[in-house]
Amino acid sequence: MKIEVVENVLKYNKDQAEKNRALFKRKNILVLNLLSSPGAGKTSLIIETIKILKKKKNIGVIEGDISSTYDAEKIKEYTDDVVQINTGGSCHLNATMLSQALGKMNLDKLDIIIIENVGNLICPVGFDLGEDYKIVMSSINEGDDKPVKYPPVFIKSNLILLNKMDLIEISDFKLDFFQNKVAELNPTASIIKFSCKTGNGLQEWTSWILGAYKP
Amino acid sequence: MKIEVVENVLKYNKDQAEKNRALFKRKNILVLNLLSSPGAGKTSLIIETIKILKKKKNIGVIEGDISSTYDAEKIKEYTDDVVQINTGGSCHLNATMLSQALGKMNLDKLDIIIIENVGNLICPVGFDLGEDYKIVMSSINEGDDKPVKYPPVFIKSNLILLNKMDLIEISDFKLDFFQNKVAELNPTASIIKFSCKTGNGLQEWTSWILGAYKP
Numbered sequence: 001m002k003i004e005v006v007e008n009v010l011k012y013n014k015d016q017a018e019k020n021r022a023l024f025k026r027k028n029i030l031v032l033n034l035l036s037s038p039g040a041g042k043t044s045l046i047i048e049t050i051k052i053l054k055k056k057k058n059i060g061v062i063e064g065d066i067s068s069t070y071d072a073e074k075i076k077e078y079t080d081d082v083v084q085i086n087t088g089g090s091c092h093l094n095a096t097m098l099s100q101a102l103g104k105m106n107l108d109k110l111d112i113i114i115i116e117n118v119g120n121l122i123c124p125v126g127f128d129l130g131e132d133y134k135i136v137m138s139s140i141n142e143g144d145d146k147p148v149k150y151p152p153v154f155i156k157s158n159l160i161l162l163n164k165m166d167l168i169e170i171s172d173f174k175l176d177f178f179q180n181k182v183a184e185l186n187p188t189a190s191i192i193k194f195s196c197k198t199g200n201g202l203q204e205w206t207s208w209i210l211g212a213y214k215p
Numbered sequence: 216m217k218i219e220v221v222e223n224v225l226k227y228n229k230d231q232a233e234k235n236r237a238l239f240k241r242k243n244i245l246v247l248n249l250l251s252s253p254g255a256g257k258t259s260l261i262i263e264t265i266k267i268l269k270k271k272k273n274i275g276v277i278e279g280d281i282s283s284t285y286d287a288e289k290i291k292e293y294t295d296d297v298v299q300i301n302t303g304g305s306c307h308l309n310a311t312m313l314s315q316a317l318g319k320m321n322l323d324k325l326d327i328i329i330i331e332n333v334g335n336l337i338c339p340v341g342f343d344l345g346e347d348y349k350i351v352m353s354s355i356n357e358g359d360d361k362p363v364k365y366p367p368v369f370i371k372s373n374l375i376l377l378n379k380m381d382l383i384e385i386s387d388f389k390l391d392f393f394q395n396k397v398a399e400l401n402p403t404a405s406i407i408k409f410s411c412k413t414g415n416g417l418q419e420w421t422s423w424i425l426g427a428y429k430p
Contacts, residue, residue, distance in 0.1 A: 066364075091338050123335075141354070
């Protein structure tokens with residue numbers, strides 16, 4: 001008897017991700033899967049993004065956490081379309097969880113969905129959700145060595161964000177070191193630098209989103 | 216036919232953890248399992264701890280990372296006893312990996328081993344390594360909501376550390392909120408606050424270690 005547990009899990013996820021992707025295409029929705037360490041600023045970025053783009057695009061949010069609705073509560077002040085997924089301990093979202101969350105959203109009125117994955121630089125990387133872009137965000141306080149320490153997420157992401165730039169002067173973060181390591185791992189990915197606190201640099205990020213949105 | 220994969224993995228880990236624990240006891244070694252998000256400052260804390268305690272205790276270090284020897288290279292300037300474990304993608308250390316690393320250390324001359332687990336607030340929690348204490352470190356820049364977002368690691372840890380206190384004035388971190396949430400989850404755990412950068416508060420941490428060391 002042959003036991004193929006892991007392969008089946010990933011195959012099943014891939015199949016469901018393709019269904020999600022087909023649904024997004026049919027509904028003309030741009031979907032961004034946002035990954036980072038805990039506390040890098042994913043929720044703050046989502047809120048600032050909605051504030052800047054709200055006159056141009058309807059943005060829905062899917063919040064992934066092991067438990068609690070803490071982030072979703074913050075975000076619902078800025079959009080009606082936020083769904084919380086509690087993974088019950090799992091360190092990443094998967095395509096089936098996403099599909100269930102999508103069933104609770106009004107997809108016909110949305111242009112963009114931002115998925116805030118569980119705060120973790122390792123586990124979410126292997127699970128395709130059907131998104132258009134996987135985006136990893138690092139932050140100044142985490143240090144400049146995250147690409148060295150967690151290569152897969154930097155290799156697999158389509159875009160690299162660097163938050164909390166307002167703190168670079170009082171930190172030891174070496175921007176050249178970070179950028180060179182990212183370039184080694186992922187030569188084609190851009191790095192967008194900003195501070196959600198001051199707002200500096202966010203325009204480049206929202207312009208990137210508008211450029212990626214192709215109905 | 217009954218398939219019990221998960222249960223067997225955890226049972227096997229538990230058995231190996233007990234073997235590690237017996238070995239530590241036989242050799243009179245205090246073992247600390249240090250957990251945190253990426254970039255909270257585990258490596259810096261280990262270096263500062265060795266600097267402060269080196270005249271009193273011989274400290275060995277086991278470094279856990281998915282790949283690279285980046286942190287071990289930094290630490291080997293401060294101790295001869297550092298072993299790097301590369302998990303090959305896994306988001307946590309397990310007791311078997313630890314046992315293999317122990318085989319490469321001179322346990323007879325060590326008083327304390329600090330294990331730097333893989334940077335992750337979720338996965339390492341469920342895997343006993345045979346340590347005396349599980350210690351979680353949070354940092355100011357990650358925000359005050361980590362206990363709300365990642366309850367299990369705060370529930371299961373014996374001690375809570377809070378690093379980067381030098382940045383609290385320029386952050387939105389609400390110390391009361393953090394402390395109250397920790398107290399709800401884990402009423403008996405102490406919180407030790409410090410800054411590895413300025414050194415403030417580190418004495419309380421090293422005193423805690425010396426108090427925990429009971430040969």
